[in-house]
Amino acid sequence: GAGVSQSPRYKVAKRGQDVALRCDPISGHVSLFWYQQALGQGPEFLTYFQNEAQLDKSGLPSDRFFAERPEGSVSTLKIQRTQQEDSAVYLCASSARAPTNEKLFFGSGTQLSVL
Amino acid sequence: AQSVTQLDSQVPVFEEAPVELRCNYSSSVSVYLFWYVQYPNQGLQLLLKYLSGSTLVKGINGFEAEFNKSQTSFHLRKPSVHISDTAEYFCAVSLYGGYNKLIFGAGTRLAVHP
Secondary structure, eight states: OOSOEEEOSEEEEOTTOOEEEEEEOOTTOOEEEEEEEOTTSOOEEEEEEETTEEEEOTTOOSTTEEEEOTTSSOEEEEESSOOGGGOEEEEEEEESSSSTTSOOEEOOOEEEEEO | OOEEEESOSEEEEETTOOEEEOEEEEOSSOEEEEEEEEOTTSOEEEEEEEOSSOSEEEOGGGOEEEEETTTTEEEEEESSOOGGGOEEEEEEEEETTSOOOOEEOOOEEEEEEO
């Protein structure tokens, strides 16, 4: 596709449910990031993939959060036993290569509401 | 550790007036600096970035920013704003030599009024 695509656009979950958020990066992009954006805040880093390798998961807030990118393209962020504090917009971003100055392309995000 | 402070959460301004959105950062190592814009229901878009060289950086849509190392600032400016500039603006840093892991400020909401 022309840009980074995320689905679903909105997700409502009951507390305790598991959710899976999908990211389709731009075709051929090596780097993929997940960010969490709470209401009224800037995005916060969750995890980073270079191809299928998860090189940094230091931002994942708990072991309930899990991300994968098994074939180096599509990525899924899974949250188990969701809590109200997980409510946020989850952003995915990709770039063509790994160096720091590469332009990041962001998706429109998945807005997760945990009731 | 690195951090980014955006000094104004909201900036109201009239159309065709100049605007400055302030950003300060803290880091013990060299960083790259970025400004991103987020329009409603859209992903973040890169406005401009400072990697090295000239401290005055020009970006898209008539925006520019100046890197001031001594003041650890990277303020964003536009000489004449339009209604369409109404959006959320985020300042961010990433580590020199790293892999583009961005650390964002809390954002500044620019509201342009007719």
